[in-house]
Amino acid sequence: MNTVLSRANSLFAFSLSVMAALTFGCFITTAFKDRSVPVRLHVSRIMLKNVEDFTGPRERSDLGFITFDVTADLENIFDWNVKQLFLYLSAEYSTKNNALNQVVLWDKIVLRGDNPKLLLKDMKTKYFFFDDGNGLKGNRNVTLTLSWNVVPNAGILPLVTGSGHVSVPFPDTYEITKSY
Amino acid sequence: MIVSSALMIWKGLMVITGSESPIVVVLSGSMEPAFHRGDLLFLTNRVEDPIRVGEIVVFRIEGREIPIVHRVLKIHEKQNGHIKFLTKGDNNAVDDRGLYKQGQHWLEKKDVVGRARGTDTVDSVIPPANSGTVELRNCVPIKKFVPYIGIVTILMNDYPKFKYAVLFLLGLFVLVHRE
Numbered sequence: 001m002n003t004v005l006s007r008a009n010s011l012f013a014f015s016l017s018v019m020a021a022l023t024f025g026c027f028i029t030t031a032f033k034d035r036s037v038p039v040r041l042h043v044s045r046i047m048l049k050n051v052e053d054f055t056g057p058r059e060r061s062d063l064g065f066i067t068f069d070v071t072a073d074l075e076n077i078f079d080w081n082v083k084q085l086f087l088y089l090s091a092e093y094s095t096k097n098n099a100l101n102q103v104v105l106w107d108k109i110v111l112r113g114d115n116p117k118l119l120l121k122d123m124k125t126k127y128f129f130f131d132d133g134n135g136l137k138g139n140r141n142v143t144l145t146l147s148w149n150v151v152p153n154a155g156i157l158p159l160v161t162g163s164g165h166v167s168v169p170f171p172d173t174y175e176i177t178k179s180y
Numbered sequence: 181m182i183v184s185s186a187l188m189i190w191k192g193l194m195v196i197t198g199s200e201s202p203i204v205v206v207l208s209g210s211m212e213p214a215f216h217r218g219d220l221l222f223l224t225n226r227v228e229d230p231i232r233v234g235e236i237v238v239f240r241i242e243g244r245e246i247p248i249v250h251r252v253l254k255i256h257e258k259q260n261g262h263i264k265f266l267t268k269g270d271n272n273a274v275d276d277r278g279l280y281k282q283g284q285h286w287l288e289k290k291d292v293v294g295r296a297r298g299t300d301t302v303d304s305v306i307p308p309a310n311s312g313t314v315e316l317r318n319c320v321p322i323k324k325f326v327p328y329i330g331i332v333t334i335l336m337n338d339y340p341k342f343k344y345a346v347l348f349l350l351g352l353f354v355l356v357h358r359e
Contacts, residue, residue, distance in 0.1 A: 056286075086214060100255070100257040101255065103253075157299055159232075159234050
């Protein structure tokens with residue numbers, strides 16, 4: 001320990017170990033927290049059309065339109081290790097063509113520091129709700145859930161589903177005249 | 181001694197996670213603000229884990245070498261387990277169909293290289309690059325979990341002369357060090 005270089009070297013090695021320990025501490029103190037909160041979802045309007053899927057494979061597919069409300073208080077999820085929450089509203093249903101379909105209809109990023117109380121009314125979907133085929137027509141059981149991906153400063157990236165979901169039936173006929 | 185134990189840890193990680201590159205560095209900004217350039221991602225690739233929306237997957241497009249880390253937006257799974265899915269970067273305005281191969285509309289299980297399970301944030305001093313894809317490079321496996329090693333990997337990728345300088349200095353150090 002008698003040259004600048006060896007002192008700099010041990011200082012560097014020590015600070016690296018300290019940072020590693022801090023990172024691990026950050027991770028382990030929040031690793032087992034329950035990140036779920038109750039969510040209230042409500043669907044006010046559903047409409048169904050059948051058009052060529054212009055977002056991808058150009059086949060005639062069912063296109064759903066949903067207007068929804070979301071209420072949730074995310075305050076208890078945030079702590080020193082949560083950088084942001086990636087919220088997404090997904091529709092899950094099953095059709096003749098596919099045993100399981102999941103479509104993300106809307107998403108939102110809530111950063112630490114943003115208003116954690118979610119109170120959204122009459123929201124339109126962000127993404128087109130195209131089915132792979134014509135499975136939405138007359139589908140009695142399309143379940144909407146709000147989930148979130150917890151993004152920490154250091155640690156695991158869990159996907160958490162809010163408790164509270166809503167199942168909606170889709171109409172038996174296509175809407176030809178009304179626009180959304 | 182150090183090199184062989186580092187190699188053992190790296191190979192052990194590869195076996196445990198089932199992924200060919202268990203720790204990767206985020207190279208671009210298309211998943212901001214979740215992942216910035218310089219952040220470390222820890223991946224697993226357990227084939228039994230079903231792919232569901234909201235998950236962050238690492239996939240490779242046929243014919244392209246660079247893996248992309250984006251979020252799953254849509255899945256359609258058949259009774260027999262065959263699944264096709266669509267992805268999108270959080271910071272991108274549109275889904276990834278523009279990135280896929282010509283005529284390809286969906287990704288399949290075979291395109292997946294890993295699933296992002298954990299992250300280690302780094303405050304990067306590198307200015308943001310063009311958004312578009314999140315490109316990954318293997319992290320130099322000297323120490324895992326250590327902040328700032330991500331920056332070194334990015335510097336080595338952006339300025340190849342720096343990479344040669346680091347390798348040269350490392351080689352010199354190994355030769356000169358007397359212990």
